[in-house]
Amino acid sequence: MSPVHWLFGDQLGPHFTATAAGGTPRNTRWLLIESKAVFRRRRFHRAKAHLMLSAMRHRAADLGGSALYVTAETYREGLARAAGTDPVSVHHPTTRAALALVTSLPRVTVHPARGYVVSHREFAEWVARQKGRRLLQESFYENTRRAHDILMDGDRPAGGRWNLDHENREPPPRGLDTLGAPAPYRPREDEIDEEVRRDLDRWEREEGIAFVGRDGPRLFPASRREALAALDHFVTHRLAGFGAHEDAMLAGDPVMSHSLLSSSLNLGLLDPWECVTRAEDAWRAGRVPLNSAEGFIRQVCGWREYVWHLYWHLGEEYRHRNALRHTAPVPPWFQELDADAVGARCLSTVLAQVRDSGWTHHIPRLMVLGSFALQRGWNPAEVTDWFHRSFVDGYDWVMLPNVVGMSQYGDGGLMTTKPYTSGGAYIHRMSDLCGGCRYRPTDRTGERACPYTVGYWSFLDRHRARLEGNPRMARAVSGLDRLGDVEQLVRAHRDAGAAPP
Template sequence: MTVPHWLFGDQLGPAFLSPGEGGPARDAPVVMIEARSVFRRRRFHRAKAHLVLSAMRHRAAELGDRVRYVRAETYREGLREAVGRPPLTVRHPTSRAALGLVRSLSGVTVLPPRGFLVPQEDFRAWADGHGGQRLLQEDFYRWVRRGHGLLMDADAPAGGRWNHDHDNREPPPKGAGTLGAPAPYRPREDAVDDEVREDLDRWEREDGIRFVGRDGPRLFPATRREALAALDRFVERRLAGFGPHEDAMLAGDPVLSHSLLSSSLNLGLLDPLECVERAERAWRSGEVPVNSAEGFVRQIAGWREYVWQLYWYFGEDYRHRNALRHHAPLPEWFLELDADAVGARCLSTVLAQVRDTGWTHHIPRLMLLGSHALQRGWDPAAVTDWFHRCFVDGYDWVMLPNVVGMSQYADGGRMTTKPYTSGGAYVNRMSDLCGPCPYRPTERVGERACPFTAGYWAFLHRHRARLEGNQRMTRAVRGLDRLADLDELLRQEADRGDGPP
């Protein structure tokens, strides 16, 4: 008898059932389990729950009689119903909790992971060779490009430079309101989506399962066909304009020229190699400039791959890092995505985007949502959990390094060389969000004091002893000595507490 293969809900592309390189047998029966306990443990964004369940059910429909799709309270109950007793194979899961579960089951063989460019043992060898401490993303990115021949001309980087960030950090055009990029791919819902929405309604009504955010029409691919269509649309119509303004923010144009492919990659519907190779072909054929191609390749072959590898390399203890000793709880308005309670236009706008879609691009995540949490001293574990629950592309492996390491600097600099936070001047330069705001980015104190500007200086003051020895922060910390209103600013920040800004 052929050994059944268990397919997790983020392993939905064809590569996860490929029989090559230690994969399951070509005719292996497939088991898929929809476990309600996942949604009981965490209060997920409703749009995220919809996307994951829709993707799983669509995949089951594609597999037809080959799959046994079980809806159960827990994975263990589902396995008992689906296969009784092992043997069973499963691809290496994407979270430590899931890996612990499958390893606790007798008779389960864990196959190598799929969906990433670099084998874990190769990364470990590279990281150990660098001392295992400060593992710079830029070094890793160049190593990956050399190893996979990505955007390379012989031994040299395409376009003569490894890094085109200088060309990819332009502010948005003044007064434009939108970049005017071609619209991104958007899927059409079907009967599967209707069924998912009815089930979610029933869970909330009868089973006490609670969600956050809104579940409008599904905005992200739930099938391989949809994901390939989204990739085609991005490369053919949007990639050319992606690079220059990838760090910009516009209130009326939240997607700009971004690919919106992260959820498809993280569901396993797309393979990272096919995405970066498509971008490279578009550059070599003259369809897109090198800085746009490189910016996209960097996001996938550089940052996404780097985060996946660090999640496993740093170990479980990394989850509990809190170098800045931040312990404040997340306030209710933030937990509830209550954008209407927030007066600061930048934060209100982005919180509304999360509420309505479960998505924003990387700069609002880092420099607005994450920066505000860092300035307010919120518990990094709680911030990590919030990002995990509230974003359609959020998984444990995605958010743990991104939030603990980069966004909240909770590892004390093991992943990044400085805290990523700023005053309102950065927001004003890189967006159109400050104009109609009741706060002014240049003001630190008073009724119109920008919460990011005041919060930035309060953060530097609170952590001066740690940060003044950081070469990238020395100049900023010394700026505290020039603030004649520092005492007033600190009193104001203490009085404000964690109410919505």
């Protein structure tokens, strides 16, 4: 009997089936299990569920006769049906729950993780060298660049600096509703997508499995061929314009020059090495500027790798970090992605983007969605679950550090040196989202007071004792003393409660 190797639904690229020393034999049967329990436990975005199932089924089709595709209620049931008592191998899963499952099963051998630049051993060695100091992303990124000779000129970073982020914070061009970047790659649906959509319809109709958001047409790659086409299109046509306006937001151009490759990376359709190599080669050939290549590479082998390893390093307890003691529930209008209930144009626009596509880029996630949740004092665990369910690229390992640490400051500053929140002035400077809004970004009181401006000052007042000793927040906190309407601001914010702004 041929050996069986289990491919989870985020291990779908050829680097998970490539034969390696001590790895899987060439005559291996590749097992993919479609578990309905995954979709019963969480109310996923429908486009996310569609993408996940389409990607798994496309991979099974690519593997042909060597694929064992099983639909079951649970992974355990599917494994028993497909493999019986035969030994099974699997690469290190991406979540603690999945790792706990596979290590609890008899006759299952777990191989090292694939799909990442930095190994667990390498990360542990880097941590040991920090000798108790904070595990800063900048230090990790520099170490990764050095160790793997990424964007280096000898022993120095290309261009003389490790991080060109200060060149990538340009506001959007005024007077334009689009950046003018070439359109992104978009896949074409096929008969597999039609089958997936019929199954999801039936699950909703007959099996009580519920989703949120809109589904279709599919916007992100679901096969290796599509993912490679998306990578090639981005590097060839869009990477050059990525850097300068990386942090900008435009209502009519939510994609701008962003790569849209995160879902392909997190499904395992692309290996990060492919993305890094293509971007560096484009810069060395003179086709893209350094700040664009470095900004994209930092996203892939800097931040993505850092978050992956922190997820494992910080342990399960990190999930429950809540340094600010925020306990308010995520309200129904936010859970339902009810953009039409929201009057604040920035929040309504971004919620609609998530509702319609399951995606928006990192600044709307952090400074519109996350900042609003932080100001309102929503429970960081609930916010994390919302991001996990609502985004096509959201997985437990992705969202736990990004939301609890980066977005909600739930770890009290372990990942970041300050809370990432702002008043309406930041959104006005970095976007066109304040134009035509019922609120004014500079108004703190009155009918047109911006909910982000009110929320920002109320947040600072509420956490003054904690934040006034933070060097990066002290000046902002001291600004409270110059405001004559702090009590009115706090009262207005409290009265807003869970209502949409």
